[in-house]
């Protein structure tokens with residue numbers, strides 16, 4: 001089976017890297033010439049990558065088509081593209097709803113919305129999909145963990161939480177820079193902080209069936225450093241700010 005990606009940006013290239021590390025069987029992957037740098041890099045790295053002349057050529061040659069452009073570009077280009085009735089379209093586009101995609105595509109294709117994240121290039125991370133679909137579920141289970149969602153409103157909640165990704169990395173950056181300012185070598189600081197958060201996340205995943213409040217509790221010694229850290233950050237409104245940011249991202253996605 002041939003796959004096609006309309007838009008070769010961050011998320012398309014991450015998914016493609018994941019596919020080539022996985023057991024997914026494909027013939028070729030057709031990609032957009034844009035972004036020029038990323039498409040050329042992928043073509044150089046993998047024999048099965050073909051840079052198409054234009055977006056229509058991708059659709060004409062592929063059974064599954066991944067929409068991986070920004071919402072603004074998607075709204076402009078999708079209505080001009082000609083899909084075939086038996087194709088499967090998987091949209092990564094954050095703010096174009098299923099019904100709107102259906103109208104814009106205007107063919108009897110199966111449309112699935114999916115939210116992979118960049119660690120999919122390492123075959124890691126959750127991939128919420130809407131509506132549920134067995135083939136798409138099996139596909140993403142080979143490069144991550146698929147979560148099937150039965151209604152689109154619920155899937156928008158997942159989108160909202162994925163909008164905190166850059167803020168999370170900013171936290172790692174701020175903490176590393178803090179160590180560097182105190183004389184620690186940048187490579188040691190970044191190694192320490194990233195390994196610390198990897199270990200904490202792995203522990204959280206292992207314990208994810210329990211209420212997360214137990215991890216919060218168990219990581220504090222009475223009158224200890226973590227108790228102080230949590231108290232001060234709560235008092236400073238850090239967690240309230242997380243909730244209000246989630247609410248405003250959610251509002252934007254629900255428009």
Ligand SMILES: NC(=O)c1ccc[n+]([C@@H]2O[C@H](COP(=O)([O-])OP(=O)(O)OC[C@H]3O[C@@H](n4cnc5c(N)ncnc54)[C@H](OP(=O)(O)O)[C@@H]3O)[C@@H](O)[C@H]2O)c1
Pocket residue numbers: 006007008009010011012032034035036055067068069070071073077092093094095115116117118
């Ligand atoms: N990044 C994430 O973590 C993530 C996760 C899940 C979903 N998404 C969604 O996936 C979509 C893409 O996000 P991204 O982060 O991958 O963005 P991105 O890196 O900016 O990629 C978008 C790509 O589309 C290309 N493009 C622009 N106009 C085009 C056209 N007319 N035809 C074909 N390609 C065109 C751009 O090329 P140029 O550079 O040449 O303009 C760019 O390579 C967005 O809707 C986003 O919400 C992103």
